[in-house]
Amino acid sequence: MTGAEAAEEKRREKARNLRYKKPILKELNWETITSELYDMQEACSEAAYYIESDDKDMLYSALDGNEDDVEEFKMQFTTLENELEMLTSDLNGGEYYLPLEDDFNDFFAAIGSSSEAGFDVYGYDSFEGDYFGLGTYESEYAVREATERLKRLTKADLIERAQLCFKIAFNYIALRVRYNDLEAALDILRAENHGITATIKEIEKAYERAEAEKFDGWSKPTRDFEQLIRQLPDRVWIE
Numbered sequence: 001m002t003g004a005e006a007a008e009e010k011r012r013e014k015a016r017n018l019r020y021k022k023p024i025l026k027e028l029n030w031e032t033i034t035s036e037l038y039d040m041q042e043a044c045s046e047a048a049y050y051i052e053s054d055d056k057d058m059l060y061s062a063l064d065g066n067e068d069d070v071e072e073f074k075m076q077f078t079t080l081e082n083e084l085e086m087l088t089s090d091l092n093g094g095e096y097y098l099p100l101e102d103d104f105n106d107f108f109a110a111i112g113s114s115s116e117a118g119f120d121v122y123g124y125d126s127f128e129g130d131y132f133g134l135g136t137y138e139s140e141y142a143v144r145e146a147t148e149r150l151k152r153l154t155k156a157d158l159i160e161r162a163q164l165c166f167k168i169a170f171n172y173i174a175l176r177v178r179y180n181d182l183e184a185a186l187d188i189l190r191a192e193n194h195g196i197t198a199t200i201k202e203i204e205k206a207y208e209r210a211e212a213e214k215f216d217g218w219s220k221p222t223r224d225f226e227q228l229i230r231q232l233p234d235r236v237w238i239e
Contacts, residue, residue, distance in 0.1 A: 011127055012127045014127075015125050015126045016125060016127070018126070019123030019124060019138065019142075020123050020134060020138050020141040020142035021123070021124075021142075022123060022124035023121050023123050023124075023134070023145065023146055024108075024109055024121070024122050024124075025108040025109050025112045025120075025121060026120040026122050027112075027119050027120070028108045028119075028169060029105050029108065030101045030104050030105055031131075033168070033172050034091055037088045037091075037175075040080075040084050040176070041081050043179070043183070044077045044078070044080050044081035044182075045081055047077045047183075047186060048074050051070070051073065051074040052074060073186075077182060080182065084175055087168075087171055087175065100161065100164060100165070102149075103150070103153075104164075104165050106147075107146075107161065107162065108165065108169070109121055109142060109146040110143055110146040110150060120134075121133075121134050121139040121142050123138065123142055
């Protein structure tokens with residue numbers, strides 16, 4: 001090993017040993033929140049676009065031909081996108097005017113990392129430029145480090161930051177739940193429509209086979225055709 005390599009390895013090892021100095025809670029930290037807010041905004045924008053174009057006929061069919069329901073479903077994505085954008089703006093210097101990122105990460109690393117909570121603590125590696133999971137022993141040091149920094153705040157500042165941290169966390173979690181619900185609903189409608197479309201295509205093939213048997217009720221192709229017909233929901237016949 002050359003002298004330069006040895007020096008580099010020494011810096012790497014030092015950074016690894018100091019990861020506990022800058023901890024975050026894996027499930028709830030500033031970087032994850034801001035990244036997921038952007039991802040959810042993009043997904044909502046795409047969903048609203050596809051509902052207006054590619055998915056419009058599908059939703060119209062799935063929602064029993066009710067145009068108001070289709071429009072309302074699209075507006076739920078648009079409204080959620082706007083609220084996600086507002087929270088993102090607040091985190092980037094809007095309502096939350098305090099330099100809150102480090103305090104936010106310290107706050108939740110300190111209170112959310114108990115063994116009962118079961119959340120993982122990560123630490124920042126300055127050499128690698130990324131966060132890495134900490135072991136039990138390192139996590140204890142990390143929690144202690146975060147707690148000590150919070151203790152240096154005045155009571156008034158600590159209360160103010162705690163209020164903002166909880167407000168951000170609650171808003172983020174509420175938006176996340178709404179997004180998950182809307183995404184799941186859209187996936188269900190798409191899957192339902194896909195299933196109906198596939199059944200209709202199979203019926204068309206079964207029809208041809210049953211027709212070749214002159215729709216003889218005793219023939220297997222005819223029985224298969226009738227079975228597929230019974231699988232279609234009532235609303236297909238209305239449409």
